[in-house]
Amino acid sequence: MILLGLTGSIGMGKSTTAKIFSEYGVPVHDSDEAVHRLYRGKAAPLVEAAFPGTTRDGIVDRSKLAEKVLGDPVALRRLEEIVHPLIRADATAYLKPHHAAGAPLAVLDIPLLYETDGRDRVDLVVVVSAPYEVQRERVLARPGMTEEKFQKILAKQVPDEEKRALADFVIDTSQGMESVREAVADIIEKLTGKRPKRMMEAVSESR
Template sequence: MIVLGLTGSIGMGKSATAKMFAEAGVPVHDSDEAVHRLYAGKAAPLIEAAFPGVTVAGVVDRTKLGGKVLGDPAALKRLEAIVHPLVRADADAFLERYRAAGVPLAVLDIPLLFETGGRDRVDKVVVVSAAPEIQRERVLARPGMSEDKLAAILARQVPDAEKKRLTDFVIDTSRGFDAARADVASIIHRLIGDAALAGDKAPPSRR
């Protein structure tokens, strides 16, 4: 099975592109979705122990947690040391289920793939990109976002130009959904040709 890493900076259209791979029949593991599940499950007591007062009814409250870690690099590293191994284990279990089912291609949607050293976990990488002005417009339209927050987020991410230099494929979402969907189909064909995708032989899509 080929493991394709999907990544891209904030506002580039990565989530929409991940849905296009899923719609084409490719199993996709969403790291952000995994974090949400873990925050309501096995990660919650570990995070509460490290940052007392951040859970409500056994579930991590992201606002409370943000107040503890944002702007504090040491606290953020402590949080990442708890969460990243759990997300990776979740992704590994996902891959094993589809590998056992004989599926030829699976996607790991990893927002910080290059930043967290995830390149060695995948066979190929696709970077989702967009023109800087479109990226900025998309991000600043989000509730609670500001110029300062955007600048802080981008400062933690590998620059888009560098990601594109390091990747195997680029999908430019500036050209619209139809063009992006065509790029997704082209990448799938280049990687596995006409091989059958998940279809009926895939295991349940739990992650």
């Protein structure tokens, strides 16, 4: 089974692209979704032990946790040491049945793939990208986002140009959904030798 890492800077369209891979029947493990689950389960007592007062009713309070770790590299590294192994274990558990079933391809959706050790976990990497003005417009449209927050987030991420240079595949998400779907289908076909069909199309044809 080929493991394809999917990543991209904030506002580049990674989540939408991940959904399109899913539409084509490719198993996708979403690291962000895994974190949300872990913060409601296995990670909560570990985070509370490291950062007292950051959980409520056994669930990590993300705003309180942010107050503890943002702007503190040592605290952030400590949090990563707790969470990253749990995410990797979650991904392994998710992929196991797909591997056993003979799935030719699976995607690991890893937001900070190049900023962490994510590249070592996958065979190939897809980077989603868009022109800076498109990215900025998307991000500033998010509730509570400001120019200052946006620039701080960018400063912590590997530059888009560098990510594109390191990638095996680059998908431009600024040209509309159909363009992204076509690009995803091209990647799947190149890696599996078969042109994929969206799940809805496949079901319709089987009736």
